[in-house]
């Protein structure tokens with residue numbers, strides 16, 4: 178960074194640190210981002226005059242209009258894409274540093290409605306933060322913006338109206354669970370007879386790839402129809418309304434459900450969507466085993482590998498990519514995903530970026546971390562209601578037994594990771610009797626102050642994700 182001095186109309190000196198990578202010429206204007214001490218600003222100079230703009234929504238719109246690389250675009254058709262959910266709006270520069278010299282294309286803005294509610298942010302905020310990070314970094318490659326886990330038409334419309342280039346349709350409310358436990362008579366009670374479908378599937382076998390076959394009997398066919406029938410109708414309706422015009426990436430999410438998507442069910446969904454003329458770019462199945470938040474895969478690696486091979490073959494046959502959700506820290510399955518997909522996948526991470534941000538607090542502001550940690554323990558039971566996690570808080574070391582230097586080691590402990598992971602909404606929204614945030618403002622001040630350190634943590638940690646995904650390709 179280099180320092181620059183400005184004088185306001187009242188002759189007050191304003192000194193700013195210029196982010197040199199951001200420097201751009203636009204017509205007769207020189208435009209750059211700078212640290213003004215109290216925060217980052219955008220500076221526009223022309224003919225010796227200058228304007229200093231706060232980083233608000235209008236400034237983001239100015240950037241997207243004048244510097245098209247600061248606006249998102251469709252990216253899912255590219256080979257390796259990674260969703261880097263930045264819940265706080267402070268990770269973008271680090272994420273760009275992770276991918277800029279790789280063949281990974283980032284989806285820098287990626288947020289679900291639930292995350293918006295828990296963090297008190299809007300879709301405008303999330304996209305604007307990505308735009309600022311892109312401009313600040315001088316990053317001129319494509320990147321995407323994902324309205325993640327959208328369940329309702331009005332949510333899709335909201336994301337589209339804000340300029341999101343990717344829609345992830347969450348079908349979980351239309352997917353039936355517990356069907357595999359029904360006896361035949363109970364299943365028949367829920368199944369609606371359909372001659373056309375029965376002729377296609379019952380006692381039929383499909384060759385997905387050489388040596389990879391999927392077959393249905395009456396039972397497995399009926400289960401597929403009962404579990405996914407309503408979801409297929411929902412997908413077809415949303416496709417016709419919002420996607421068919423062909424201007425945005427479309428991901429089908431059937432992962433947020435209790436029972437795994439068997440390869441046969443995945444094939445059924447893909448084949449039925451093809452028959453209905455629904456085109457999409459990625460599909461997220463619910464894999465076997467557990468993809469809990471912010472920790473490694475739990476489950477049978479051999480079964481995962483065998484099933485992932487078939488999931489990947491189905492995706493290949495129907496020309497889309499497998500999307501892996503809850504991809505934070507799934508190091509033991511990354512090599513399998515990279516290899517069996519032929520290096521063609523979408524992977525979503527979010528929670529791990531928040532955990533790295535809190536690890537930064539543990540490192541740099543231990544007193545603040547201790548406060549937040551104690552509060553998280555307090556709210557653990559409430560937070561647990563919203564997540565499927567196996568966290569055992571009795572396995573987390575007592576804070577009083579840890580020196581300040583030992584605090585970051587808590588992030589090597591899965592139970593501590595999950596504790597901090599699932600309580601993020603509580604931590605960020607807690608207010609005192611006067612309506613002031615208890616932790617939020619102090620956390621944001623620290624994330625700004627130690628932003629270079631955060632960038633370093635992310636580069637290492639997301640870099641490790643990328644290295645593992647690439648390790649067998």
Ligand SMILES: [Zn+2]
Pocket residue numbers: 326430432433461502503
């Ligand atoms: Zn998901």
